[in-house]
Amino acid sequence: MSGTSSSARKAEKPKTAKAPAARRPKGRKLVCAVVLGMHRSGTSALTGMLGILGCDLPKTLMPASESNERGHHESQKINDFMNVLLTSAGTRWDDWLPMAEGWYDSGRAEDFQAKAIDLFREEHGTSRLCAMKNPRICRLLPFWDQVWSAVEVEPRFALIHRNPMEVAASLEKRNGIDLHLGLLIWLRHVLEAEAGTRGRPRSFVSYPELLQNWKRTAEKLQSDLQITLPRFSLGVAAEVEEFLTPTLRHFVEAPEGIDAPIVPAWIQDAFGIMERWAARGEDKKDYVRLDRLLKAFDDAAPTFLRIVQKNGEISKAEATARESLTKTAEEKAALEKSVSDLQAKLAGLERGMQEAGRRQSDLESACAALQAERTELSRNLETSHQEIAELTRNFITLEDRLETFKSGAREKEDAAQAHLKELHATLGRKEEETEAQQRALQRLRDQLSQTQSELRQRAHEADETANGLRRADASLSGLETRNTELEDEVGQQKARVEDLLGEISRIREQGRLDQKQRFDEIASLTRRILEQDAELEARESALQQEIEGRLLPRLENxxxxxxxxxxxxxxxxxxxxxxxxxxxxxxxxxxxxxxxxxxxxxxxxxxxxxxxxxxxxxxxxxxxxxxxxxxxxxxxxxxxxxxxxxxxxxxxxxxxxxxxxxxxxxxxxxxxxxxxxxx
Incomplete structure (x- = not known):
């Protein structure tokens, strides 16, 4: 590698093919706001803001990605073209070394320049104010200067920077690039972008300042670049603020973190100058320091090269080992989780079975208590009038007949229902004498209905529990036997409550009558609302006619x-x-x-x-x-x-x-x- 510094190389005009004159309307001055900066430094955010404020973006935009959800706002075609260009020069986008000097003098550079001219015209046309962004331009400014000159476009540069520790951390997460290598890549892009634009219209922007106060940043760009952003107004403020959310900044490093021993002095000095220029304006006194940094960086490149390469090999080996360990740990965790899930499922099934047994016992006790209460109420009813006692005995006899002949012919069932209705009619005539007993009996029926529902739920839970135990382990046959016994007991409980179904059917019939009455009330209310609505429209129309016919003529005079x-x-x-x-x-x-x-x-x-x-x-x-x-x-x-x-x-x-x-x-x-x- 030649010892000539890249700053000296930039002072020379590379030999490139002479491009045909660009076609543009006479009298129009074509300006391109070129956003320069290191990868992951906010170039997409700044270019997106310029697009919202009125700069024309390329026609074929690169789609958004997981690492850049709001979009890259750069040309996909130009990005692909520049990757091929860098490959032809023996480098790539994440290289920290300077470009090969001989490439600019080669015939390949002339071929690529002709292609670049066509791509620029295709993507930006004859836009009077366009925005162009691609971090690779930082290392290829001599090449692009010839392209802009050929298409008669005046570039004006917006150089955005970000804390190098944040940039390196972002590259490490997204691309697996070593933290120290990321710092060297940051230094290469920043120094060459500054040297290649010195003495030309440019403005320095801090990424945190852009997110915190985009309006001040836009005003600074207009002043420094001598451009007018046509959509810079209060009307688009909400759109810009929604676009530039703080969530765009995934890595935040404290300002004092740049002074850590891990950060080389070259990077600290370059970052400090960029911060001062963004806050207080460019200072020509810093040019000498920046030139020395760039020359020292270029001169030290051969020394750093072997160290960086060796470090890269070590990093790759470590990454492979970490990936293998991570994969093994994930497989182990998956197996442990599978075993734990099976154990938890088995324990849950056992607890469910025990809980079902306890609930069944509680339900049996409740049923016994309800049965005792029913017996007591029956004795109280027997002390009532002789006719009531006779009717009660007939009612119980009818219930027994209904249970015995439940699966019998429909004709017998209808006859029993008719008899039951006759008994209910007779009981209605005696309602005043047995009102207290009937209320108690109603409470008993409600409790029995609730018991029936709970028993059905317990039966369903017992079925689900038994099925789960059978699937879990064949060795749980003892639990299956117990489940069968529970099913038999549930069946017995179901048989005990069947004698109450007749009373339940009467309650349901009464509910249907009540429901019909509510529907009639709703229909009546609906008709009243419609009538009032019609009256409302009539009164409004009358009021308007009165105002137009009587009041307004008076108002005029x-x-x-x-x-x-x-x-x-x-x-x-x-x-x-x-x-x-x-x-x-x-x-x-x-x-x-x-x-x-x-x-x-x-x-x-x-x-x-x-x-x-x-x-x-x-x-x-x-x-x-x-x-x-x-x-x-x-x-x-x-x-x-x-x-x-x-x-x-x-x-x-x-x-x-x-x-x-x-x-x-x-x-x-x-x-x-x-x-x-x-x-």
Missing amino acids: SESLALRLSEVLDAILTTDIVVRRPLRRLADKRKAKLLEALGLFDPKWYREVNTDVREAGADPALHFIRYGHAEGRAASPEMARLKESRSGGVPPPEAERAVALSPPRPKESPAPLNSLQPT
Whole structure:
């Protein structure tokens, strides 16, 4: 490798093919904002912001990726082209060594220049203000200078930098590049980008400052590069702020971290100069220091080369070993998790079986208690009137017959149901004498119904538990036997509650009757609402006709116009056209529509004058109808002028400015915001 420094090389004009003159409209000055910076230093964020603020981006943009979710904002075709170019020069994008000097004098450089000219025209056309970004340009500025000259484009450079420790950490995570090698790559890009743009229109930007105060960064770029960003306005502020979120910065290094012993002095000095230039402006006194850094870096390259190569081999071996260990650990963890899951599943099944047994025992005790309570109630019923006792015995006999002949013919079942209805009718006649006993019996039925539901749930849980145990291990045959016994017991419990199904069917019949009654009430309520809605529309139409036919003609000839307008507003806003609360919002919207149709309310003017309404994002019409009118606020600029002239006062500055600037009112819907949003 030659000992000539890259800074001296940049001072020479490389020999390249003479490019044809670029076609562009006469009298137009083509400017390209070229974003330069190391990979992972915020070049995508800065270029994306320039695109939002009006710079034309390339036609074929590189798609977003996992490591750059907001997009790269650079040409995919030019990026692929530059990778091929670097390969032809014996280097690549992550090389920290200087470009081979002989490449610029070779015929290959001329071939690539012709291709680059065509690509630039294809991607940027004849844009008067475009933005171009690719970190590889930092090391190829002499080549691209010839391209820009050939297409008659004036480049103006935005050099963005980031803490080198953050850049190296990001490269290590994304590409597996050693931290120290990442620092050397950062130094190469920063020094060559600065040397290649010295004495030309340029601006230095700090990545953290871009994220914290993008407006100041945009103003600095306009001033330093002498360009005007056409979309730099409050209208796009939200778009830029949504794009430049703090989440773009995945690695954050404290400023004092750059002074750590791990960071070479060359990198500390270069980073310190870039930080000062970004904060206070470029200082020519630092040129000598930067030139010495670049020359020392180039001179030391042969010495560093073998060390870096050896370190790279060691890093690759370590990465392979770590990958192997990670894979082994993952396999071990997967096996341990599988064993743990199986053990947990078996323990859960055992606990479920035990819990089912305990719940079954509790349910049996509850059933015994309910049965005892039922026996006590039966004894109380026997002490009642002889006829009630006879009816009760007949009822129990009928229930026994229903249970015995449940699977019998339908005809017998219908006869039993008829008999049961007859008994219920007789019991109804004796309701006054047995009211207390019937309430107690109803409570018993509810409890039995709940017991039936719980028993069914327990039976389902027992089935699921038994199936899980059978799948888990064949050695759990003892648990399967116990499960069979539980199923038999559940079957017995089911048989015990079947005698209550007759009573349950009567309760369900009564529920269906109650449901029908509710449906009838809902239908009646619906008809009343529809009738009130029709009445609402009729009264609104009548009110509008009265205003247009009687009040408005008077307003045109009345000397006290402000008073008449207030009366019209009062007439509209105090008219009770809705009697039910659910229709209040509909009525308010119709009032608002009526006020706008008569020209009595200007929503845009009302929002402009009343800052509290504007800041809350409330619907102007609904706010005026519900609150503003009662508070004495004006509904339109005409009302404001008339009120002021009547009172002899002077309108407030905000109202006067809003009245002077208010255009003819368009018929537009108010924005649906906050609690006063229209539905």
